[in-house]
Amino acid sequence: MQIAIGLFPGFTALDAIGPYQVLSNLPGAEIVVCAEQTGLVADDNVLQLEISHTFGDVPTPDVLLVPGGLITRKVARDGGPIIDWIRSAHETTTHTTSVCTGALLLGAAGLLEGRAATTHWLSYDHLRAYGATPTEQRVVTDGKVITAAGVSAGIDLALALVAELAGREVAQAIQLGIEYDPQPPFDAGSPTKAPPEIKALVRDLMAAAEEAVLQS
């Protein structure tokens, strides 16, 4: 089973690495991290990953996963190789998946028309523009398309995916292996739980950060 994680400059690291850590423990899975070109791909901060496979090297993965990032609205709007790859690979995947605003890339590839899907809580409107029905759940499955909420939700998506691919015992074993017994020190991880002033602050800061990325 081949699992392809497709990256682009400006991706958010945890969106990709959360699922990567879960899926790389799946027995029999070959994980391929790919991008438009081989060489270095930078995330939205100081991380740089060395990429050894292009999208063209991985045309028919069984599972496809794309992370999000502040730049995804631009990538989705402009189209290009990653959107073409998602559209083409989706024809033969068993599961096509996204984390956070990676859902906008699935949308731009035409995969979300008429589907329930989720994304980062600040991006529901952009998801709607692709014909999707934004759904406030941590992980949303509609047919073979599985989307996760913001950033850290990719871990939950990947565990659910492993359960579907290999059974609940394997998923539980991986969960225990990565000691995923989360205990956040605060209960502020969703827009319905965070204090209103924190929500307003994050909304303003992320909108400004996204605007800066989209203008650059």
Add this chain to the structure above:
Amino acid sequence: MQIAIGLFPGFTALDAIGPYQVLSNLPGAEIVVCAEQTGLVADDNVLQLEISHTFGDVPTPDVLLVPGGLITRKVARDGGPIIDWIRSAHETTTHTTSVCTGALLLGAAGLLEGRAATTHWLSYDHLRAYGATPTEQRVVTDGKVITAAGVSAGIDLALALVAELAGREVAQAIQLGIEYDPQPPFDAGSPTKAPPEIKALVRDLMAAAEEAVLQS
């Protein structure tokens, strides 16, 4: 404020990237990912990170964080540049931290003698060998040394650290930004919660995997 994440070949990716994602959103923080040498450093699977700073380039970070990996027993036993760096940098840090079996590296640097600390649940005995008192908590703070349990626990550690460094509002804002409202599909993430047969399975598999790494 300078936050240094020190890597070594064979590290576990999520150990480092979970905290990285949280800490890179801390206003005013400079994150530096460093290793013994510049160039590529591979994790324990197919990931390769490009490193631009050596340990020598980051002698006095304010915060030091080291991830774990199956190879840490060997790294801790053999000593070498990363252990020397931890020992030296610790003299001037405000916080010296580890995720998973990264705690063994702190132990090898002599920092855990007489301290309460935690690590991956399979490695308590190795921690004890360094004079630490293994403590079954998600995040353990003893003076300026903060240790986290296995792999995914680094996210919780980093949020607690941000709260200490910058206040609970900033920590909550980052938590909401990465939508960290975890909803694991199973409740098997700790040895006390997982079914006994899953625990036995993981114990056997990880012991075999670690043995293979230590022999290689």
